[in-house]
Amino acid sequence: MDLIEFSVEKVMTKRLVLYRNVLLFLVCIPLWPGLEITAPAADFDFNSAWQQVLEKSNTLLAEQANIDRADYERQAARDLYLPQINLTGGYIYLDDKVQLTPSAIFDSMPAGPLVSSQLGAQAQSLGIHPAALEHGLTSTISDREIKSSSLNLLWPLYTGGRITAAQDIATASLADARQQRELKLYERFETLCRRYFGVVMARQLLETKTEVEASLSVHFHHAELMVENGQIAEVEKLQAEASYDKARVEREKSGNDLRIAQAALTRLLQDENVSRPTTPLFINSGLPPLETFIEKTLAGYPGLAIFDAKEKMATGLADIEKGKYFPEVALLGNYNLYEEDDLASELVPDWFVGLTVSVPLLDRSGRSGKRTAARSLVTKIDALRKQAREDLSLLVEKTYRRAEQAIAEYNGLASSLRLAEKTLDMREKAFDQGLSTSLDVVDARLYVAGVKSQRSHAAYTYVTRLAEILAVSGSLDEFDSYQKNGQ
Secondary structure, three states, rough: OOHHHHHHHHHHHHHHHHHHHHHHHHHHHHHHHOOOOOEEEEEEEEHHHHHHHHHHHHHHHHHHHHHHHHHHHHHHHHHOOEHHHHEEEEEEEEEOOOOOOOOHHHHHHHHHHHHHHHHHHHHOOOOOOOHHHHHHHOEEEOOOOOEEEEEEEEEEEOOOOOHHHHHHHHHHHHHHHHHHHHHHHHHHHHHHHHHHHHHHHHHHHHHHHHHHHHHHHHHHHHHHHHHHHHOOOOOHHHHHHHHHHHHHHHHHHHHHHHHHHHHHHHHHHOOOOEEEEEEOOOOOOOOOOHHHHHHHHHHHHHHHHHHHHHHHHHHHHHHHHOOOOOEEEEEEEEEEEHHHHHHHHHHOOOEEEEEEOOOOOOOOHHHHHHHHHHHHHHHHHHHHHHHHHHHHHHHHHHHHHHHHHHHHHHHHHHHHHHHHHHHHHHHHHHOOOOOOOOHHHHHHHHHHHHHHHHHHHHHHHHHHHHHHHHHHHHHHHHHHHHOOOOO
């Protein structure tokens, strides 16, 4: 009878210790590092986080500014066909007046000296001194101060296609800037997926490690009780204690990993509060055919469109050099707004218009070599585009296979998880009856945790690979439907 009472007392004592430790574990969970973040936390589902990235990302803001710059340059290129009208004014101070004397006129004529001498003789016969005659017939063409203002017009009519080529280059540059922003947008989306679901996975791993620590804590105290009652050897308790200490260290490490992941996500979202994801990891039953993603990628990937824009710019450079072989035709004109009241101003017309034609005969700018270089650049871009298409096809296939492998791994581990949990239950019962060692229980518990961690990692791999496929194929809008249909 005493033996039965002793056995009942041992069982009740073990259960009380077990309940006490479980209750202690539940109470202390919020106080453990990694499970409670001291800074304020803000809940973000994935769509809200993505919207915040779109609004606050400095990278995307810089790319938008680059688009605006290219657009302004394109608008500026439109003005190349417009006339150029300048308002000019000037002030000139001469060292002396500009005068024209009769002797200067006669000296410039073949028969001037003869005529000048005859006029001099006639003047003397009339009683006029030759010097007075010279002074009286001197004309002032311009005073020493010359002031003027006018409107000048220059309107290019034909430039050999160089203006059109410059406008084409500006348009292609705008297209290039837009595609560059699309690339950055996809890169930000992939980064957000890695960091957002990285926090989700880190939290799951922390929860798993916490479960292991709590379980091994109960197991350790249970082993202490059984040693006191002489049911197991001291070494079994030491094994349980060592496993519990290691589990505590692993849990603390997981807590630090979670804090690091949360800090990275918070920086990406540029939020003052700690970002706490609410969208869980997910897995889909399958993916559309590989050819669908490859076709979408080759048809709409921004990187390929960048090659098209670069090719147009290179072609425009070749056209500019080609245009240097053709003549330039321009309309020019001038209208005097203000002029001095002197003979020089009277002789100059108030306005004029005309055409100017410039034909390049010998050019030292190296137009032939530059044109050939531009053509070579077009050839290079075409070759790079073909290579990029091959690389993209390979990248999509590799990412697609890894996503499929993650699905298979996640689903395949389901049976392993059921087996591990069943094994753990049997080992714990066997240990209570003295039919199993502490090491067997620890191994079973760690195996359960390992399978859970592998499934979390497989789901994380799938989500990040899915994000890469959707980004490269230009199908970001479909991510939400994959998430809603996931499990």
